Amino acid sequence: MALVNSKKMFEMAYKNGYAIGAFNVNNMEIVQGITEACKEENAPVILQVSKGARAYANHTYLVKLVEAAVKECPEIPIVLHLDHGPDFETCKACIDGGFTSVMIDGSHLPFEENIALTKKVVEYAHERGVTVEGELGTLAGIEDDVKVEHGAESYTKPEEVIEFVTRTGVDSLAIAIGTSHGAYKFKPEQCTRNEEGILVPPALRFDILEEVSKKLPGFPIVLHGSSSVPQDYVKMVNENGGKMPDAIGVPEEQLRKAAALSVCKINIDSDLRLAMTGTIRKFYNEHPDKFDPREYLKPARANIKEIVRHKLKNVLGCAGKADECK
Ligand SMILES: [Zn+2]
Numbered sequence: 331m332a333l334v335n336s337k338k339m340f341e342m343a344y345k346n347g348y349a350i351g352a353f354n355v356n357n358m359e360i361v362q363g364i365t366e367a368c369k370e371e372n373a374p375v376i377l378q379v380s381k382g383a384r385a386y387a388n389h390t391y392l393v394k395l396v397e398a399a400v401k402e403c404p405e406i407p408i409v410l411h412l413d414h415g416p417d418f419e420t421c422k423a424c425i426d427g428g429f430t431s432v433m434i435d436g437s438h439l440p441f442e443e444n445i446a447l448t449k450k451v452v453e454y455a456h457e458r459g460v461t462v463e464g465e466l467g468t469l470a471g472i473e474d475d476v477k478v479e480h481g482a483e484s485y486t487k488p489e490e491v492i493e494f495v496t497r498t499g500v501d502s503l504a505i506a507i508g509t510s511h512g513a514y515k516f517k518p519e520q521c522t523r524n525e526e527g528i529l530v531p532p533a534l535r536f537d538i539l540e541e542v543s544k545k546l547p548g549f550p551i552v553l554h555g556s557s558s559v560p561q562d563y564v565k566m567v568n569e570n571g572g573k574m575p576d577a578i579g580v581p582e583e584q585l586r587k588a589a590a591l592s593v594c595k596i597n598i599d600s601d602l603r604l605a606m607t608g609t610i611r612k613f614y615n616e617h618p619d620k621f622d623p624r625e626y627l628k629p630a631r632a633n634i635k636e637i638v639r640h641k642l643k644n645v646l647g648c649a650g651k652a653d654e655c656k
Pocket of ligand 1: 511554
């Protein structure tokens with residue numbers, strides 16, 4: 331099937347208590363790792379591209395890579411989504427250039443300006459069958475060009491969501507309930523440590539999610555910054571020349587809980603980066619004589635595939651759901 335927008339996926343995800351995985355793509359191996367897992371697990375998927383990815387790989391290459399995945403995986407629905415669209419022009423370029431969904435991130439703007447910008451994107455997108463994600467509240471952490479210091483983040487205000495959604499016409503809303511971008515989601519002083527000295531992060535603000543959901547019944551909610559930063563990959567990085575002390579993510583049980591509620595899209599990027607980097611570092615360490623990129627990209631791709639498979643089955647709950655999302 332051709333690329334789809336996110337409408338049907340979110341409708342089914344909301345109704346049946348799961349979330350669609352939104353994975354960031356930057357090159358061929360990442361696109362292949364993700365979509366091979368989704369194909370084998372019969373899962374719908376959102377492949378998302380940030381401003382940084384477009385700058386790195388070039389819009390045309392990314393679209394063609396995703397089109398290749400669509401051709402190779404005709405049995406699963408795939409959305410091509412712009413992650414953190416910074417302005418109307420970028421959203422327009424993506425809509426005109428083959429994307430089926432865009433995010434306009436006006437979360438740093440005053441409320442009225444966020445509404446005006448989001449509404450403008452929605453009008454342009456909806457005329458062309460493209461779905462739009464907006465954002466209220468800001469997450470801490472770093473994702474490409476989006477940088478917010480820890481302490482400067484702000485939770486979504488539930489009292490604003492009805493007005494925002496009604497006036498903009500957005501199809502989904504990203505909210506801030508304590509997730510954060512990057513591999514260092516929480517400062518050590520925000521956490522406790524377990525017996526093994528591993529940091530245990532503070533719980534997500536499910537009270538805010540519940541209040542938002544009560545105000546917007548049936549409306550799809552999005553969580554950004556939702557990698558879990560698997561400690562086995564952090565260890566693999568650190569044991570093979572890396573230096574990522576106290577890298578920490580959102581516990582998977584909390585994401586599973588959110589997916590069963592109104593959260594229909596969960597963004598995961600850092601976990602795939604860690605799987606790729608850990609695998610390549612280990613390969614370099616064990617095979618200092620090798621220099622063929624295929625030899626280290628192949629196991630990196632295989633581990634991306636396995637971590638995505640794990641997310642689909644055990645965290646998102648969307649394995650086996652491709653058919654109902656068509
Ligand atoms: Zn994000």
